[in-house]
Structures are given as structure tokens and as C-alpha cells.
Amino acid sequence: MIPPIVEFIVTGDEVMRGTIADTNTALTASRLYPLGLQLRRTTVVGDRNEDIRRALLETSARADFCIVSGGLGPTSDDLTAACAAQAAGVPLHRDAQWIESLRNRWTKVLRRTDAMPINNERQADVPEGAEILGNPDGSAPAFALKIDRCTFFFLPGVPREYHRIMQELVLPRLVAATGHAVLRTRFLQCYGVAESRLDELVQPIREAHPEVRFGFRTKFPENHLSLISLAQDVATAEANLARVEEKCRAVLGSFVYGQDGVTFAQSVGEALAARGETVACAESCTGGLLTQLLTEVGGSSRWTKGAYITYSNELKQSTLGVPRALLEAHGAVSEEVARAMAEGAREKSGATWALSITGIAGPGGGTDEKPVGTVWLGLCGPAGTGSKRLQLRGDRGMVRMQSAFASLQLLREALHSGKAV
Amino acid sequence: MIPPIVEFIVTGDEVMRGTIADTNTALTASRLYPLGLQLRRTTVVGDRNEDIRRALLETSARADFCIVSGGLGPTSDDLTAACAAQAAGVPLHRDAQWIESLRNRWTKVLRRTDAMPINNERQADVPEGAEILGNPDGSAPAFALKIDRCTFFFLPGVPREYHRIMQELVLPRLVAATGHAVLRTRFLQCYGVAESRLDELVQPIREAHPEVRFGFRTKFPENHLSLISLAQDVATAEANLARVEEKCRAVLGSFVYGQDGVTFAQSVGEALAARGETVACAESCTGGLLTQLLTEVGGSSRWTKGAYITYSNELKQSTLGVPRALLEAHGAVSEEVARAMAEGAREKSGATWALSITGIAGPGGGTDEKPVGTVWLGLCGPAGTGSKRLQLRGDRGMVRMQSAFASLQLLREALHSGKAV
Numbered sequence: 102m103i104p105p106i107v108e109f110i111v112t113g114d115e116v117m118r119g120t121i122a123d124t125n126t127a128l129t130a131s132r133l134y135p136l137g138l139q140l141r142r143t144t145v146v147g148d149r150n151e152d153i154r155r156a157l158l159e160t161s162a163r164a165d166f167c168i169v170s171g172g173l174g175p176t177s178d179d180l181t182a183a184c185a186a187q188a189a190g191v192p193l194h195r196d197a198q199w200i201e202s203l204r205n206r207w208t209k210v211l212r213r214t215d216a217m218p219i220n221n222e223r224q225a226d227v228p229e230g231a232e233i234l235g236n237p238d239g240s241a242p243a244f245a246l247k248i249d250r251c252t253f254f255f256l257p258g259v260p261r262e263y264h265r266i267m268q269e270l271v272l273p274r275l276v277a278a279t280g281h282a283v284l285r286t287r288f289l290q291c292y293g294v295a296e297s298r299l300d301e302l303v304q305p306i307r308e309a310h311p312e313v314r315f316g317f318r319t320k321f322p323e324n325h326l327s328l329i330s331l332a333q334d335v336a337t338a339e340a341n342l343a344r345v346e347e348k349c350r351a352v353l354g355s356f357v358y359g360q361d362g363v364t365f366a367q368s369v370g371e372a373l374a375a376r377g378e379t380v381a382c383a384e385s386c387t388g389g390l391l392t393q394l395l396t397e398v399g400g401s402s403r404w405t406k407g408a409y410i411t412y413s414n415e416l417k418q419s420t421l422g423v424p425r426a427l428l429e430a431h432g433a434v435s436e437e438v439a440r441a442m443a444e445g446a447r448e449k450s451g452a453t454w455a456l457s458i459t460g461i462a463g464p465g466g467g468t469d470e471k472p473v474g475t476v477w478l479g480l481c482g483p484a485g486t487g488s489k490r491l492q493l494r495g496d497r498g499m500v501r502m503q504s505a506f507a508s509l510q511l512l513r514e515a516l517h518s519g520k521a522v
Numbered sequence: 523m524i525p526p527i528v529e530f531i532v533t534g535d536e537v538m539r540g541t542i543a544d545t546n547t548a549l550t551a552s553r554l555y556p557l558g559l560q561l562r563r564t565t566v567v568g569d570r571n572e573d574i575r576r577a578l579l580e581t582s583a584r585a586d587f588c589i590v591s592g593g594l595g596p597t598s599d600d601l602t603a604a605c606a607a608q609a610a611g612v613p614l615h616r617d618a619q620w621i622e623s624l625r626n627r628w629t630k631v632l633r634r635t636d637a638m639p640i641n642n643e644r645q646a647d648v649p650e651g652a653e654i655l656g657n658p659d660g661s662a663p664a665f666a667l668k669i670d671r672c673t674f675f676f677l678p679g680v681p682r683e684y685h686r687i688m689q690e691l692v693l694p695r696l697v698a699a700t701g702h703a704v705l706r707t708r709f710l711q712c713y714g715v716a717e718s719r720l721d722e723l724v725q726p727i728r729e730a731h732p733e734v735r736f737g738f739r740t741k742f743p744e745n746h747l748s749l750i751s752l753a754q755d756v757a758t759a760e761a762n763l764a765r766v767e768e769k770c771r772a773v774l775g776s777f778v779y780g781q782d783g784v785t786f787a788q789s790v791g792e793a794l795a796a797r798g799e800t801v802a803c804a805e806s807c808t809g810g811l812l813t814q815l816l817t818e819v820g821g822s823s824r825w826t827k828g829a830y831i832t833y834s835n836e837l838k839q840s841t842l843g844v845p846r847a848l849l850e851a852h853g854a855v856s857e858e859v860a861r862a863m864a865e866g867a868r869e870k871s872g873a874t875w876a877l878s879i880t881g882i883a884g885p886g887g888g889t890d891e892k893p894v895g896t897v898w899l900g901l902c903g904p905a906g907t908g909s910k911r912l913q914l915r916g917d918r919g920m921v922r923m924q925s926a927f928a929s930l931q932l933l934r935e936a937l938h939s940g941k942a943v
Contacts, residue, residue: 117561119552121740122545126566131540140538141573143566145547152562319542382831388817389810392831396809399885399918407837410803410813410829412822416871420828420841450837464820497820 105165105278107133109143110156112171112181113258117147125170125256125263132272135314135329136279138166148178150187157188161249166275168267171258173241175220181255182244186228189248196233199225199242206240231255234270238262243270281331283338287346289326292365292506294356296324306348313345321499322506323365326353355517366394369509370404372516373453380512381450382408383421383442383457385433386476391458391505406452411442421445434459436477440486443479454515455481456508460491462500476504480511487511526586526699528554529672530564531577533592533602534679538568546591546684553693556735556750557700559587569599571608578609582670587696589688592679594662596641602676603665607649610669617654620646620663627661652676655691659683664691702752704759708767710747713786713927715777717745727769734766742920743927744786747774776938787815790930791825793937794874801933802871803829804842804863804878806854807897812879812926827873832863842866855880857898861907864900875936876902877929881912883921897925901932908932 109126116123126143134140141164146152153172160167172181186193200222207217224241227233234243234254239262246253254271256263276284291299296319303326307315316327326349330342350357359368373380382392392408395401409420414433417423423441431437439457447455460476467473474493479486491507493500530547537544547564555561562585567573574593581588593602607614621643628638645662648654655664655675660683667674675692677684697705712720717740724747728736737748747770751763771778780789794801803813813829816822830841835854838844844862852858860878868876881897888894895914900907912928914921 116548117551117564118555118737119548119550119739122543122548124543127537127540127543129540130538134539140568141570142577143538143564145564145566147561149562156563316539318540381837384810387814388822388826389805389813389829389831392810393808393814396831396833397919397922399883401809402833405809405833407833407841408810408829408831409841410810410817410831412817412826412828416802416828419872420830420870449841451840462820498818501818 104137104139105275106141106163107138107275108141108160108164108167110153110160110167110169111143111145111258112148112153112169114147114178116145116171116258123170125258125260125267128264129168129267131316131318131327132267133275135316135327136275136284136331137314138275138279148172148180150180150184153180153184154188157184157248157253161188161251161253164251166278167251167253168271169253169255170263173224173243173255173257175218175223175241179223179241182226182228185231185246185248185253185255189228189230189246191229193226194229195222196225196227196242199227199233203240234266236262237265237269245274276331279331282333283331283335285330285335285338285342287328287342288361289328289346289349289353289357290359290363290365291324291326291353291356292322292358293510294324294353299324299326299353299356302352303349306345306352310341310345310348312341322503358513364394364398365506366391366509367398367401369513369516370395370398370401372513373404376453376516378453379404379406380454380456381406381446381452382508383446383455383479384408384410385412385417385442385457385459386462387458387460387501387505387508388412390501391456391508394505394509406450409446409449417442421449432471434461434471434475434477436488436490439477439479439488440481441479443481443488444486447481453483454512455479456512457481458504458508460493460500460504462497462504464497474500476500476507478504478508478511480508480515482515487515525558525560526696527562527584528559528696529562529581529585529588531574531581531588531590532564532566532679533569533574533590535568535599537566537592537679544591546679546681546688549685550589550688552737552739552748553688554696556737556748557696557705557752558735559696559700569593569601571601571605574601574605575609578605578669578674582609582672582674585672587699588672588674589692590674590676591684594645594664594676594678596639596644596662600644600662603647603649606652606667606669606674606676610649610651610667612650614647615650616643617646617648617663620648620654624661655687657683658686658690666695697752700752703754704752704756706751706756706759706763708749708763709782710749710767710770710774710778711780711784711786712745712747712774712777713743713779714931715745715774720745720747720774720777723773724770727766727773731762731766731769733762743924779934785815785819786927787812787930788819788822790934790937791816791819791822793934794825797937799874800825800827801875801877802827802867802873803929804867804876804900805829805831806833806838806863806878806880807883808879808881808922808926808929809833811922812877812929815926815930827871830867830870838863842870853892855882855892855896855898857909857911860898860900860909861902862900864902864909865907868902874904875933876900877933878902879925879929881921881925883918883925885918895921897921897928899925899929899932901929901936903936908936 231246332338442457457479463473476491652667753759863878878900884894897912
């Protein structure tokens with residue numbers, strides 16, 4: 102079977118003018134590509150009737166499927182439904198059932214007691230012959246319409262609404278179009294391995310198992326592997342995925358820190374929480390970034406005690422009890438100070454573990470002996486203190502991010518090895 | 523004069539498959555739109571000869587200018603130069619001067635002593651008749667080529683190289699194409715004002731001054747106004763810009779916190795540093811985010827002393843000296859505790875000012891009395907302590923970000939009003 106050709110059309114002056122960036126397309130593409138669909142083109146046009154209509158007509162002759170994002174709202178610059186009708190050569194009609202659900206939503210979901218503005222009803226206008234797909238989170242319905250050889254899916258552009266409709270209502274139809282009935286996905290999230298190396302490691306598995314499709318996505322400093330299993334039935338899809346996942350996990354080993362959307366810090370935090378343990382941080386050059394990562398997910402009070410951001414040498418002394426003599430003899434960016442910071446943080450906080458970071462994030466502050474990117478990490482645990490020197494590349498933001506990740510990795514290794522430090 | 527029509531073409535499998543997101547286009551669009559150019563379409567295609575060639579040919583008949591990003595490197599999937607030659611119906615030729623500068627770069631910039639790989643020379647292949655624009659930061663040269671009615675600018679896709687070439691080599695040519703010779707820009711960065719309100723406030727000025735173009739860009743929770751002045755000479759461009767900027771600043775007042783790329787936290791930090799003052803933070807629900815914002819720019823040790831991330835009640839007591847009775851009587855999320863945290867942080871750190879944040883970021887932890895989004899801010903300064911209650915909407919990340927900004931705003935107002943707190 103020749104894989105179906107898929108295109109995207111994004112509408113909206115705000116996207117076209119760079120006021121907001123379109124993130125729907127990249128995310129959708131990363132989901133669709135592993136299905137084996139041919140993603141051939143994305144077209145972005147502003148809120149201009151002629152441009153939208155022309156893009157639809159051009160695509161209708163080239164693609165089998167097209168996902169159109171944006172322009173379904175109630176305001177005068179929402180033109181997509183009208184353009185779709187014109188491109189298809191059919192009139193718009195007001196869907197009575199959708200009017201009903203708009204009214205329901207107005208009173209029951211939005212809890213409004215005033216009358217619904219007449220403008221809102223515009224959102225029930227769809228091209229004649231269109232199939233209404235709905236919208237679990239909003240008032241503009243997604244709809245499907247065939248024009249020429251191409252089936253178009255029209256979706257609201259609001260990311261939250263777009264993503265859910267894509268996942269629940271559109272993806273299953275595209276899976277069916279590939280000749281399969283069921284789709285099972287696994288994202289293996291990796292840290293500490295470059296994308297090219299990741300690709301290399303799994304290549305023999307990928308070649309031996311064409312029944313599962315492999316995709317890659319970089320999220321600095323992490324790399325994610327997606328495995329997509331397509332089959333005629335649930336049992337086959339799941340068995341194929343499980344078999345390939347196991348083999349990938351075997352070659353990737355501890356590069357895989359988690360799956361399906363967990364964050365790196367969260368995976369370390371959950372491992373701590375499972376042992377009934379906690380962590381406290383002593384941060385200098387990262388200025389709170391490490392603690393921020395540890396607390397950005399809900400439930401983080403189970404593993405985070407808190408942190409001491411000792412940016413000044415003064416605070417390193419007064420808050421963490423780092424001896425002044427140590428600072429004077431070795432400088433703030435040194436193994437000795439990193440160790441003392443971790444030890445001080447563990448003692449003051451009463452946490453099971455303490456992580457410390459002290460370094461030169463740049464752009465200024467580097468010397469020949471300690472250039473920008475020099476970072477010392479400390480880890481203090483139940484059985485003692487460890488440390489590690491990093492020499493990092495990149496700008497200030499990258500140095501800070503890599504430092505925070507390497508610090509979490511230090512703790513992860515200690516938990517994993519069963520060694521005290 | 524009818525404004526020239528501009529299109530973008532982005533090439534690359536990684537963009538098309540969602541492995542990386544294209545950020546060049548949105549940024550470029552936000553710069554070009556205020557020039558009064560008609561941005562009509564962006565086309566994204568993968569690394570496929572037929573698709574790139576077709577996109578170039580279609581655009582060549584529609585647009586006056588087109589910026590093409592990506593596919594100029596040395597590897598086999600870099601097809602753009604060859605496709606451009608085919609679309610223009612001319613042969614590729616190897617530019618001897620660029621070979622020379624490639625060799626220079628190899629030995630002098632990259633400091634390599636081995637021979638340059640022969641593959642690298644591919645980057646000097648450009649369509650016959652193309653004008654080489656160069657590349658200050660890389661080895662693939664940008665070039666310009668006219669096909670049909672359209673002048674194409676071909677740029678490497680690497681963001682750092684792309685941005686500099688765009689700014690220094692392409693933008694001036696587009697400015698000239700609008701019939702003007704000089705471009706002057708000002709970005710007024712605002713906090714505390716919604717985009718619609720910002721638009722409303724400056725509308726009379728915009729209407730009275732067509733010689734300056736207005737643009738908007740949202741960067742949650744901030745909104746930025748861009749003013750672009752185009753004229754035949756520097757003096758006129760600068761005078762027009764200064765006049766309009768002054769009027770905008772008058773109506774926007776303290777909504778404007780900075781200009782041309784400063785961050786909100788940095789603007790507060792610089793104001794502190796100018797007074798020889800410092801700040802320390804006591805964070806609970808924001809988990810280090812506030813301190814992270816204060817330290818993400820270089821030089822932040824001039825205004826940041828450090829911070830106490832007291833996530834647990836235990837640490838609020840042991841680190842900041844918040845009385846246990848206060849925590850028991852009012853709960854951790856209360857005016858009393860916010861004040862005590864700020865007072866403790868100021869005393870322990872010796873900073874001029876201390877900011878505190880305690881709240882419920884969600885998704886869990888809310889009650890009827892204190893729902894998710896309830897946040898108390900504290901500020902302790904030379905003359906006493908102040909506090910503020912927030913009731914925020916949005917997910918955990920949004921609640922945390924808004925809390926950190928509101929906290930900085932509290933300090934900004936105190937510095938601005940001259941009042942002690």
C-alpha cells in the first residue's frame with residue numbers, strides 16, 4: 102500500500118505575523134510521522150479569505166488527508182468554515198444540534214445566566230456535507246469535509262482543544278487509513294545519550310522489527326525515543342510494542358529514565374519518595390533552577406525539603422556553614438566548597454540527601470584556570486559525601502540547565518547503585 | 523505603492539516531522555510585519571527534491587520576496603542550492619572565492635590542522651547568477667537569486683546563523699524595497715497590561731502617526747509593543763521614533779518596565795543595583811522560580827544575595843524562624859506566614875529587601891477557603907513589611923509564573939514609589 106499523503110494548513114494572522122508561534126503542527130507531526138504517513142507540506146496563511154481558500158484548493162488536489170488548524174471561532178476574522186464551503190462549492194448551513202450543545206455549554210459548563218450572544222451561533226455554521234466531530238473542551242466544533250481527493254479535518258487552533266481533538270477524534274481515523282485498526286505508543290525518555298548515538302544503539306532492533314515504528318525527539322538536554330505499534334487488533338499491537346520496548350530498554354540501559362511524559366527531576370523525586378527519602382539543594386550558579394525542576398510537578402512536597410540558594414559567599418558561610426577559610430583557600434568554585442555546601446544543606450535541612458552546585462555560568466567570571474562552564478557538583482548522603490567536576494559548553498542558560506541535570510543524575514546514580522554516595 | 527508580497531519557505535525533514543520546531547519564521551515575521559510588507563504564506567517541506575523545487579516555483583510566481591531557510595549544509599540531505607538551480611533553470615557552479623573563505627575558516631576560525639574534507643566544498647555550490655551574501659558565523663553562505671518575479675534569499679537554518687544574516691544582510695534590502703532607506707526599532711516591554719488593553723491605549727497614537735508602525739507580541743505574562751520607524755534618512759527615522767515612543771511611554775506609564783530585550787527580573791535587579799541594594803527570596807510554592815528569574819542573566823550577583831526555598835513547614839521554621847504557632851494558627855498559606863517568611867529572609871541574609879511567596883500552585887492542595895491559585899506575597903524592606911493576596915487562574919506552571927512576576931512587581935512598586943515598603 103502506498104502511504105497516504107498528509108498536509109497541514111495553519112491559519113491566523115497572529116501566526117503569520119509571528120505574534121504567536123504555532124506549536125500544534127510540530128507536535129502533530131511528531132505523532133503522525135511514525136504512523137508511516139507521508140507528511141509532505143505545511144502551509145501557513147493569514148486570516149484572508151482568498152489565501153485560505155487557495156491553500157485548501159491546492160491541497161485538495163495533492164493530499165489524501167489535511168489537518169487545518171484555526172479560524173473556527175465566533176469573531177469576524179474567523180473565516181475557515183466559510184472558506185471551506187467555498188472551496189468545496191457548497192453552502193454553509195447552521196447545524197441545529199450544535200446550536201443546542203452551544204446553549205447547553207453556555208448555561209451548564211460556563212454557568213452563565215444571561216442570554217447567549219447571537220454571535221456565538223456562528224460557530225455552528227459548517228459546510229453542507231461536513232461531518233461534525235465535536236469539541237470536548239470548547240464551543241467551536243471540529244469537522245471533517247472531503248474536497249476533491251482530500252479529506253480535511255478542521256480543528257480549532259487553541260492548543261488545549263486542538264490536542265485533545267487530534268488525539269481522540271482525528272488520530273484514530275488516520276490510523277484506520279493506514280490499513281490498521283489499533284495504535285499503541287510508548288515514549289522512552291533518555292538522558293545522557295546523544296541523538297545520533299541513541300539512533301545507532303536501536304538501529305538493529307529497528308531493522309529487525311518493521312512492525313514497530315521508531316521516532317526521535319530532542320528536548321535539551323534530553324532525547325526521547327517513540328515506539329509506535331500498529332496492528333489489526335489490540336493484542337497484536339500490545340505484544341509487538343512490549344517485545345520491541347524490552348529490547349530497546351536492554352540496549353539503552355540506564356539512559357532511559359522514564360516514559361510517557363514524566364520529567365527527569367520527577368523520576369528522581371518519585372524514586373526518592375518510594376524510599377521515603379527527601380532531598381535538599383544548595384545552589385549557587387544555577388540560582389534555583391535545580392529546585393525549580395524538582396518542584397514544577399504536583400506532589401513534589403513528597404520528595405523536596407527545600408533549598409538554600411547561596412549566591413553570595415557571605416550566604417554560603419552564614420546559611421550553610423561553609424568555612425570562610427575554605428572559600429579563601431580554594432575559591433567558591435571548588436571541590437572543597439561544593440562538598441561543604443552539600444554537607445551544610447543536609448545538616449540544616451534534615452533531608453536524606455543534599456545536592457550542591459557551584460560554578461561559572463558565564464558570560465563573565467571565567468579565568469584561565471576556571472573558564473566559563475567549570476562547575477563543581479556535590480552530593481551528601483547517609484554514608485558520606487561525593488563530588489564531580491564538569492566542564493560544560495554553551496551559553497549561560499545551557500550551562501545552568503546541564504548543571505542541574507548532571508546534579509540530578511549524580512543522585513540518580515547513587516540511588517541506583519545502592520551505594521551510599 | 524502596493525506593499526511587496528513576502529513569503530517564507532522552510533525546508534527540513536526534522537521540521538516537517540516535528541523533531542525540531544521552526545522558530546526562525548515566527549521571529550522573522552514579527553520583524554517584517556511592521557515594515558508594512560504583506561506576509562502571505564509560509565510553506566514547510568521536507569528534504570525532498572521535488573517538494574522543495576515545487577514550493578520554489580509556486581512561490582516564484584506569487585511573491586516579490588521569499589526567505590528560504592535550511593538545506594545549505596554539506597551533507598547529502600542538503601538539497602536547497604541544487605533545487606534552487608533547477609527551479610531557476612540554471613546550473614550549479616562552485617564559487618572559487620567562497621572555497622577560499624571556507625579554507626580560511628577551517629584553519630583560522632576552527633583552528634584545524636588536518637585537510638578540509640572535500641565534502642565541505644559542496645557548500646560553495648550556488649546557482650549560476652546567484653549573489654553570495656555570506657555568513658559571518660558559519661560555513662554555508664547565504665545567497666540571493668531571482669526566479670520569475672520573485673527575489674529569493676536562501677539562508678542556513680541554524681537559528682544563530684539565520685538571525686544574524688537576516689538582521690544584517692537581508693533586512694536592509696527589504697527595507698530598501700519598501701521605498702525607505704533607514705529602519706529604527708524600539709521594543710517597549712510591558713507587564714501588568716493585557717494585550718487588548720495595550721492596543722486600546724496606544725490606538726490614538728498609532729492613528730495619528732502613520733509614519734511609525736506598531737506591532738504586538740505576547741510573552742506570558744508580559745506583552746511587548748514594537749515601534750518601527752522607516753524613513754529616507756537616519757535623522758528623520760530617529761526623530762519620528764523618539765516622538766512616538768515618548769507619547770506611548772506617557773500613556774503606558776509604569777506598564778513599561780524596560781526596552782529592547784531586558785528581562786522583567788533584570789529590570790528590577792538593575793534598579794536595585796543602581797541603588798546599591800540587594801534582594802533575598804523566601805519561596806514556597808514557586809520552588810525557586812523567582813530566584814531563577816533573578817539570576818538567569820549575567821551580572822545578577824550584583825543584586826541577588828540568595829534565597830531560602832522552604833518547601834516544608836519544618837524548613838520555614840528552622841531556616842526562616844517562622845514560629846510554629848503561626849503556622850498552626852493560620853496555615854502555611856496565610857498573610858501572617860508570608861510576612862514572617864519575608865522578615866526571616868531579610869534578617870538571615872542581610873539583604874536590603876526580601877520577597878516571600880507562599881501559595882497553592884495546584885493541581886492538588888486546594889480547599890474551599892483557599893482554592894488552588896491562592897497565593898500570599900510578602901515584602902520586607904528597610905522600613906517594614908507589606909503583603910498582598912493573589913487569586914490566580916491557570917495551571918500549576920502559570921500560577922507559579924504569575925506569582926513570581928507579581929512578587930517582583932511588589933518590589934518594583936516599592937522602589938518606584940520611594941516608599942519603604
